Amino acid sequence: MKEMTYGNVRNAFSGESQAYVRYMLYSEVAEDEGFKNVSLLFDAVVFAEKIHARNLLEISPDGVEASTAPMHSGIGDTETNLDKAIHGEEFETNEMYPSYYEVAKSQEESEAMRIFNWAMRAEKEHAKLYKIARDKVEKGQDIEINLINVCSRCGYTIDEKPPEKCPICGAPQTKFKEFSQN
């Protein structure tokens, strides 16, 4: 793998790993504050970020790379946590993955292109779901979402039953993992 794409893969892995832990902690705060469904949303996205981290690690060759992943420090209340989560997802969707994708494309790294593209499109859905949650929590209300499905191949996340085929990676319905309160 060429150097710049390699660095980007490692950096993205670091970012996804951090999001994984961050959202686990945010889920606990939401649970404590009585936002059970927001907590469920965080749990589902934790799983999605693990998928992204796994995909990146799978294509990552051995080596040591300094991480420059963006850091969102601290744990706030659920409203603050959702703001940070939205900021992180939007950064990944609008800046990080598009630029990594372009580098991978110019270096003809087709595997990295595919993984960056999948993650970018999944993160966009995360931002959308977190915004719905933030708007509710702002008013002191929990979200009405109580069923979330995540594609175990690409991390695509949807607040309803799984589609027949994943719109991002084409995985069949059976590849979806369901999160619900029951």
Ligand SMILES: [Fe+2]
């Ligand atoms: Fe995400």
Ligand SMILES: [Fe+2]
């Ligand atoms: Fe998928």
